[in-house]
Amino acid sequence: MAASRTTTRTRNPRGEGGRLRDEIVTAAVGLLDETGDANAVTLRSVARSAGIAAPSIYRHFPDQPAVMLAVVRSAFADLEVQLRIGLDAAGESPRGRLVALCEGYLDYARTHSGRYRTMFGGVWMPDLHDSSVTREDVATLGDTIMALLVDALERCIAAGESTSTDAHSDTVALWLGLHGLAHQRASTVAFPWPPDIAERLIGTLAHLTE
Amino acid sequence: MAASRTTTRTRNPRGEGGRLRDEIVTAAVGLLDETGDANAVTLRSVARSAGIAAPSIYRHFPDQPAVMLAVVRSAFADLEVQLRIGLDAAGESPRGRLVALCEGYLDYARTHSGRYRTMFGGVWMPDLHDSSVTREDVATLGDTIMALLVDALERCIAAGESTSTDAHSDTVALWLGLHGLAHQRASTVAFPWPPDIAERLIGTLAHLTE
DNA sequence: TGTACATCAGTGAACGCGCGTTCACTGATGTAC
DNA sequence: TGTACATCAGTGAACGCGCGTTCACTGATGTAC
Numbered sequence: 001m002a003a004s005r006t007t008t009r010t011r012n013p014r015g016e017g018g019r020l021r022d023e024i025v026t027a028a029v030g031l032l033d034e035t036g037d038a039n040a041v042t043l044r045s046v047a048r049s050a051g052i053a054a055p056s057i058y059r060h061f062p063d064q065p066a067v068m069l070a071v072v073r074s075a076f077a078d079l080e081v082q083l084r085i086g087l088d089a090a091g092e093s094p095r096g097r098l099v100a101l102c103e104g105y106l107d108y109a110r111t112h113s114g115r116y117r118t119m120f121g122g123v124w125m126p127d128l129h130d131s132s133v134t135r136e137d138v139a140t141l142g143d144t145i146m147a148l149l150v151d152a153l154e155r156c157i158a159a160g161e162s163t164s165t166d167a168h169s170d171t172v173a174l175w176l177g178l179h180g181l182a183h184q185r186a187s188t189v190a191f192p193w194p195p196d197i198a199e200r201l202i203g204t205l206a207h208l209t210e
Numbered sequence: 211m212a213a214s215r216t217t218t219r220t221r222n223p224r225g226e227g228g229r230l231r232d233e234i235v236t237a238a239v240g241l242l243d244e245t246g247d248a249n250a251v252t253l254r255s256v257a258r259s260a261g262i263a264a265p266s267i268y269r270h271f272p273d274q275p276a277v278m279l280a281v282v283r284s285a286f287a288d289l290e291v292q293l294r295i296g297l298d299a300a301g302e303s304p305r306g307r308l309v310a311l312c313e314g315y316l317d318y319a320r321t322h323s324g325r326y327r328t329m330f331g332g333v334w335m336p337d338l339h340d341s342s343v344t345r346e347d348v349a350t351l352g353d354t355i356m357a358l359l360v361d362a363l364e365r366c367i368a369a370g371e372s373t374s375t376d377a378h379s380d381t382v383a384l385w386l387g388l389h390g391l392a393h394q395r396a397s398t399v400a401f402p403w404p405p406d407i408a409e410r411l412i413g414t415l416a417h418l419t420e
Numbered sequence: 421t422g423t424a425c426a427t428c429a430g431t432g433a434a435c436g437c438g439c440g441t442t443c444a445c446t447g448a449t450g451t452a453c
Numbered sequence: 454t455g456t457a458c459a460t461c462a463g464t465g466a467a468c469g470c471g472c473g474t475t476c477a478c479t480g481a482t483g484t485a486c
Contacts, residue, residue: 189348200380205387207414
């Protein structure tokens with residue numbers, strides 16, 4: 001599955017060296033998906049997978065944690081895209097939109113478990129000292145996704161489909177439930193989940209009527 | 211904080227070499243607590259911290275993952291002890307017992323965040339191939355804790371303090387909520403949690419009355 | 421139009437490090453005779 | 454009671470490996486004159 005170096009890499013034209021940056025991130029995300037292990041995403045393995053020499057990465061990233069941050073940012077952006085696609089397909093029903101968001105979230109975690117664990121596992125963060133990644137880089141990552149959820153729950157409340165009286169707090173609680181399920185599914189081998197566990201969590205935490 | 215080797219280690223008497231096994235696990239747990247990073251628990255760092263030579267570990271564990279499994283088992287046992295202590299202090303009220311369990315769980319995750327992430331993070335599991343740790347070793351780890359929660363919820367139902375009609379499924383949902391909160395708190399730097407987020411999760415997911 | 425040159429993308433070799441694991445060993449101590 | 458010996462706990466040196474990072478470099482290409 002690793003890129004074979006049968007052809008020499010054709011260099012990017014002047015002024016477009018930035019393209020390699022994207023290729024590096026793509027290769028790193030690919031490694032994460034294949035191995036499911038953030039520790040497998042090393043500068044050398046990324047370079048091998050992208051078909052470049054390891055030092056070439058330093059033209060685009062100051063150090064290894066910076067690459068991981070780019071990977072996580074890319075994964076959050078991708079998750080947001082998927083959620084919006086699900087929203088667009090969900091129609092107008094406030095309840096349908098909220099459920100679509102939640103299920104899209106769980107789907108993403110299940111189909112990209114390595115990414116999900118990396119996004120939320122904090123595995124790549126302990127090196128906050130002596131790396132180029134700052135606290136601010138990390139703090140705002142999930143904000144847009146939380147905003148999507150808040151909006152969906154508020155619409156449910158407005159339509160009388162949720163009895164919640166505190167959209168923000170209940171959204172946090174709902175997200176925590178989703179995260180607990182998503183993370184555990186992404187981390188453990190097998191578990192005797194009740195078949196309706198997702199609906200149970202969503203319905204309860206969103207205070208959906210009926 | 212590392213053990214200084216001013217005195218030579220006094221060897222364990224015959225037949226009690228097994229003592230070192232416990233010292234190794236204790237040192238490994240200590241490293242996990244200090245660094246918060248499962249990757250920092252290497253055979254060499256454990257040996258340094260225990261004041262022994264690295265190869266000595268092989269008298270007691272077949273390989274490095276086996277040490278991590280022992281660490282995780284020890285952490286689960288410790289968590290159970292803490293939960294039972296909380297239960298004993300909680301008195302007879304079914305609701306008080308359930309809340310004590312949940313808060314004990316959250317407390318443990320907050321005060322031992324490195325351990326908690328390792329217990330549930332699956333970080334040490336990817337090496338299930340070519341290591342001595344088997345799937346079965348991993349599968350049953352959290353069972354006793356889940357059993358404590360099921361029992362507490364069933365007592366609430368029997369006392370009319372919970373409207374749940376499916377103790378098992380609702381316990382799984384409750385635990386998922388607890389896990390989501392515990393894990394996220396243990397992984398992220400800071401987050402604007404609603405102050406009552408724990409009570410909100412517990413009350414909702416356990417279907418407590420009022 | 422031709423040419424020297426600065427710029428830029430990317431490389432190959434090398435560094436020092438910590439790791440897991442192996443190997444042959446040391447030396448204290450309990451036990452068989 | 455004395456002594457040879459097997460057993461056991463633990464060691465020191467060494468291995469090969471992959472890692473992040475550094476350094477001086479190559480060679481294509483756009484640009485100034």
